[in-house]
Amino acid sequence: MTDVTIGQPVRRSEDERFLTGRGRYIDDINLEGQARAVVLRSVYAHARIKNIDASGALAMEGVLLVVTGEDWIAEGFGPMPTKTAIRKNRDGSELSEPPRHCLAIGRVRYVGEPVALVVAETDPIARDALDLIDVDYESLDAVTDAVEALAPDAPQLWDDIPGNLCIDFELGDREGVEKAFAEADHVITLDLENNRVTAVPIEPRGCVGSYDPETDTYLLYNSTQNVHAIRDTLAENVFGIDKEKIRHIAPDVGGGFGVKNSAYPEPPLVLYAAKKLGRPVKWINNRSESFLSDTHGRGQTSRVQLAIDNDGTFRALRTETVAGIGAYCWTIGPFTPTGGSARTQGGPYDFPVMYYRSRAVFINTGPMDPYRGAGRPEATFQTERIIEYAARQLGLDPIEIRRKNLMRPEKLPHKTSMGLNIDCGDFPKVFERTLKLADPGSFAERAEQIKTAGRRFGFAIAPYLECTGGGPKEFAGVAFGADGTVSLSVGSQSTGMGHETSMAQLLAARLGIPFERVEYHQADTDKTPIGGGHGGSRGMELGGNAVAQAAGEVIEKASGLAAHLLQSKAADLTFEGGSFKDSGSGASVSMVEVIEASFDSERLPDDLEPGCLDTGSTFERGEISIPNGCHAAAVEVDPKTGAILLLGYWVVDDFGTIINPLLADGQVMGGVAQGIGQVLTENIVFDDSGQLITGSLMDYGLPRADGVPDMVIEYYEGAPTKKNPLGVKGAGEAGCVGSLPAVVNAVLDALKEFGVVHIDIPLTSEKVWRAVQDQGAHDPKGLIEGAL
């Protein structure tokens, strides 16, 4: 029996099954009599489909079904709509949204686009059958670069969407910024790229579906982050059926990071095939197909401009972005480069005015959708890069100008030009603490040694501002068992973050019951009426608060029974340390005893039944929270080879109340590592014809154990938010938000004597070496000029 508290580094309940190979991931699920599906994907980035001849495949022994786009349309199935919260152009008109069907209809628009589904007795037979489907393509010109796609003579993806423009968005004070630009001592301009990357959860996507003709219902096991929202899309938009007709379950999910948040075409195809064939159907993506068919993230080209005075005071910030979102609007594809990247512009600095404009553009590539941070890493990168660049251009100390412009705590609450309501925090304190932990001055001797050895030392500090996101409601249900177990069902979802532990910890701590008694359930549309899944660092903010709210309801219900047991009045009872106590008589009864009594007819009053303590509670967020913090990085760069070595990494985060610091650390470490990966080696590259060049783990450089440094992580818990009862601010994505500028700016600091002031990420050895050779020559207005 273990008593746990909030803030305790409780070890995880889920570990044992994962460590012993008893986890149950999607590919571990096999249904009796299942067939196997594979997807025939487009080999062209842009082509008309003149004809599909599947007769060869259908004639092959063991092949059961081939489904094409024509079949799909003939069934009357609908497209999957985008659920972006930003839908209006600057002029007030609606964004352009082409229909996104599960299979290409008449025309393919990216390499990897599903053209047909093949179902066979086994996976190898289905894969062999792919080669026997004859697709007659008429190749069309493709465009994979978003800036080029805006050019007047660019290939057009959609006949009815002129200029490939999905949405032209703006936020902030355009005129105010122009005025500040005219008045400021300097306006510093930098074009930069936040390169396109992909999440690569180590478990590829997959699903297993079945159909029950007796009840006319579907069962879908899916490696997803969001069972409720995706079920709704499948039922209401694709099949046109009641959403209760689909039970959607995510088993153990091997990582998500946003990439499993989308409504993908394969699960509805699998459900359709299962109904058509009258047997379960399983589909598992392989890694190479994942690179082609998983959503990608970042991929923004921007011009960032900072108005700054001689004394280093920030006067205004303006960012203009062009972002390719693929050939269609995915689940929230148009949101990331618009609202997602706008809100945290300017970071924790006191900018009097800001303006943000961005255009989301259709290009002949696979889809873009959220990747850890979904716009906030981009915003922080833009903000911190222009500050560092301006400091270098004007000969100012990059640490000092940051310190000078950080928003003071007495300024809070403050609403920024981007409409973000920053309620609390102490940015200067977090900044100074990070600087103290990193102690760059202590590296002086080492920097000399490094220089003597022909390399260079670099350091940078990067404050960041975050905001949460995702569905605004969450459900938590608590049900007690006569055997003492407590079933906790929550609509938010862990794909590795450890909710099985942290949510149970929260409930056990609030109720004062043994942690081990809590059985955690998630990601099953039959277990919770609603659920927001995973995304936007919402786990504790929504799910945690729902659990806390449910715990409060249980305590309320239990106090009536406790009063009956103690022969007191509920109003005279206090609940503390897991026990109800009568303040008058001093008599007490524990929650555990009250729960036991709730199943004992001898002790239950006549008007109560066993199970009377059960509750189901929906928590609704009032306003998104503002996590914030500061990162610092120390690096060593070899100018002769361009090789970069990370020497140290420090983080101080303000996530509000910390429920479990062990798990919070894990989130930060993993997020920072993903940021380091993007900065140093990860890159999605297409050739001019739209073929993916980095389509396997041989070509796409994920960080390895020998490339990520140890990190020192601390939390500032002096400013829990009042926006939610737990005071939590969200922890899942912040690591990715601060790490991009910290590492890039540290590398550029190391290269300052070579005149290198900017290199676009990823900072591959070749690019670093070339920048040194070129003495930093670069065009600050090189990337986006053509689109402005």
Add this chain to the structure above:
Amino acid sequence: MPKIALSVNSQPVSHDVEGRLLLVDFIREVLGLTGTHVGCDTSQCGACVVHVNGQPVKSCTLLAVQADGADVTTIEGVSPDQGLNPLQQAFHEKHGLQCGFCTPGMVMTAMALIEDNPDPSDADIRHGLEGNICRCTGYQNIVEAVRTGAKVMRG
């Protein structure tokens, strides 16, 4: 179809297998030992590491027929019926796993690493785990877990 006979987790097994069947698919699909995972198709990720004759091997790089006569140990074979072995316990204590998908391969590689080098430095551990990709943890806690596990195993 060729017939193979081998030992898996100290149990003799024999099966007719297709020539193109990978060892990892034999382990997962034929024997139903699903603790060994598949995370890529280019032998990069290491989620499928098992021990073949005591050596850590990415089981997607071998055909099942190449394991004929071999001694194969999977994550199930190094896990106690109840609880965890000392290295697994260290992963648990140090929070060296999140989603758990890379974890069996990581544990199998680390066990072989400690067998070869009972007192590895952090650099040894990071180098030794270079063939196993984890996307969740940032590796720091895995390194700490292996260091701690090695210490416990040295006694």
